[in-house]
Amino acid sequence: QSVLTQPPSVSGAPGQRVTISCTGSSSNIGAGYDVHWYQQLPGTAPKLLIYGNSNRPSGVPDRFSGSKSGTSASLAITGLQAEDEADYYCQSYDSSLTVVFGGGTKLTVL
């Protein structure tokens, strides 16, 4: 049981917009800790996608964006492409002094 809750799966057609939610609590996201997002392509290590709620590392397309409000955060992907099919994980920090992850969301491009 992950501390942060994500939908197990989302899907969308090429060119569409999809969002992935990440719900926490008052001891992590709601306590003001930043949310970060990772993309994991099949058989590879996770790759940083968004850090500090809404910042993109160099090289990440601006089709990916992040936001945070209250005890939740969201990752939005616009102009969906086949290469976006992957698992996506949110991550934050908890007042119990530990890093916490979401359970992951599998994105299927139809």
Place this chain on the structure above:
Amino acid sequence: QVQLQESGPGLVKPSGTLSLTCAVSGGSISSSNWWSWIRQPPGKGLEWIGEIYHSGSTNYNPSLKSRVTISVDKSKNQFSLKLSSVTAADTAVYYCAKDCGITHWFDPWGQGTLVTVSS
């Protein structure tokens, strides 16, 4: 550009100790960063194990704290993980990663190494 590479035995016997090393290249382990271990059981999500600073200071996941030791070897620019009393539940891909910033995001990650606990 910093790169990380995990190494260690791919098979550990139940009740034994899992030992892995993460070699850091393209940068110094003595930089102002923490260094973390993260694992992922087959088909499951990510779990943070713990982190170390070049001074030797550590923080561990409370759920694993009694079995985990993370150490650093600055002369070899690497850090290591030991997990004792392993069971099949510890079978996972183990990743090392650079912990960036005070709000703990990880970049880059090593490629990961699969450790199977089995007799």
